[in-house]
Amino acid sequence: MLKDITLGQYFPGDTVAHRLDPRTKLLLVIIYIVGLFNANGWASYAFVILITALSMAISKIKPKSALKGLKPLVIIIILTAVLNIFYTGGTPIIEGWIITWEGIARAVMMSLRIILLIVGTFMLTYTTSPIALTDGLEIMLNPLKKIKIPVHEMSMMMSMALRFIPTLIEETDKIMSAQKARGADFDSGNLFQRAKALLPILVPLFVSAFRRADELAVAMESRCYHGGKGRTRMKQLRMQGIDAWALLLGAAFLAVIFVMKRFGL
C-alpha cells in the first residue's frame, strides 16, 4: 500500500522531454511557474492549460498518472476553493447570500493554479531521474560556492535522501508485516493507542536507518570520497541544440503571458 505513493516518481523513457538537459528543465519549470502566477484572465489560463497539455503529450505522460500525483493534495485544493468562495466580495448569486460570482470565479482559478503548479512540477520529476536532477541543481547553484555555501555536500545529501526513500518505504512495509504477524494492530483504538502501536515499527526502522547510514559512510570512505573538491563526473552535462530551442519556446511562452496580462485577458 505504501508503494502506491507517486509523488515525485521518475518514469524512464526516451521522449524529447527525457533527453533535455536537467538544467534546461529546471529553468523551464521556473519559467512555467512565473507564467502561471502572471496569468490572470480566462484566456491566459486557457493558454497555460494548452501548453501544459502539449508538454504532457510530448513527454508521454498519461493523464491518469498525473491525476494520481494530485491525490495527496486534494484536501488543500478543496480547502482553497471553499475559502475563496466564501471570502470574496462582489455580486451575490442570489440576493442575501454570501456566495458571489466573483468568489466562484476566483475559487476555480485558484484551484486550477494549484493543479497546474503540481502537474508542471510533476512533469519535471516524471522525465528526470533524481540523480540528473540533483546534478543539474548543483551546477546551477555553483556560483554560491564563492560565498562558502557547501553546494556539493547539499546536493549529495539530497540525492542520497532521494535514493533511500524507496528503500525505507520497502523496509517499513516489511517491518509492518512482521509486526502484524505477531498480532500488532494498527487500525483500531483511539488516537493515543494508535500512536503507541507505531512504536514497534519506528524503533526497528530507526535502528536500520542508522545502520544503513553507517554502512553507506564506510562504503563511501573506502572508495576515497572526501567531498566535492576536485571531483569530476562520469556523465558530463552538456547543453544541446534542443535545449536552446526549448528555452526559446519557454521565453516565447512567457512573452505571450505578459502580453495577455497587458491587455487584461
Added chain:
Amino acid sequence: MSEIKVSGLRHVYSADTPFEKIAIDNVNVEIPHGQLVGLIGHTGSGKSTFIQHLNGLLVPSSGTVLVDSVNINGDKAAARDVRFKVGLVFQYPEYQLFEETVYADIAFGPKNMKLTESEIDERVREAAALVGVGEELFERSPLELSGGQKRRVAIAGVIAMRPGVLILDEPTAGLDPAGCQRILETICDYREKTGSTVVIVSHSMDDVARIADRLIVFNHGSIRFDGTPEEVFSNPKELSDIGLSVPAPTQIASALREQGVEIEGSVYTTEQLLAALLKLKKEVGRNA
C-alpha cells in the same frame, strides 16, 4: 495442530498499473497437520508471496486459503485469529526487534493475544528455553546481542504465540554453519514437542532435504514439483533447469553411478551416502 488448504490461489502485484506483475498463479496445496514441508524456489519464484497468504498478511487476488476449514479472508475476526494460529517468521527476523528488553520482545505476541500475565510469563520462558536463550539475557536489550542470539530471540517471539503452524522464511540465511544447525534443531524440537505443522522456505536443498517430510518446489509463481524429497530429487535435470540443484550427496551418488558404481536406493543426506558406501565396501570385501 492445524491444517492448511489452498485452492486456486493467485496474486497480482500493482494491478492495473504499468508495473503489474503476477506473483503466483493457480496454486493448489493441502498441508495436513504435523507435516514438515520444505518450500524451495529461487529468488522471485513467489514463495515469499505464497507464505504471506497463509496467515492473511496478503489477500489473494483470487482463490481461497482455508486454515482448519475456516476461510481466513472471510471476515475481520478470522483474519486476526489466523495471525496467532499461523506464526510467520520473516527473513532476517532480528530486524523487527524493538522492545527495551529481550523478555518484553518475546512477550509482544502473547500480549497481543490478550493473555493473562502468568500465562504470558509461562509462554515467554518456555519459548526462550526452546530456542536456547538463557534467562540471564532476559533483562538485556535485544540490540546488544550477537546476530545468532538476536535471530533466536526473534523466533522465540513467534513461538511464544504457540502457533499450530510455524512458517519460517529462510531461517538460516546469513548464519554460520553452527548457527544454521542450531536453528534447524530448534525447529525440529518445536515440532516434536507441539506436533505443529512446519513450513520452511529455503533455497538451500541440503538444509531442508535432511529434515523435511515433503518438498514443494516453486518456479515462476506456480508449483513445479510436490512430493517426498526422494521423488523431487529424482529430477536433477529439471531442477537444474529452473536454477536449483540437488543436494551434494545426491550429486555424488549419481556421479558414482555414472562411473559404474552400483549405489542402491535414494541418497540425499550425508548419512544415507555414508551408509550406501559402507554397504558397498562390505560387499566388495566379501567378493574379494
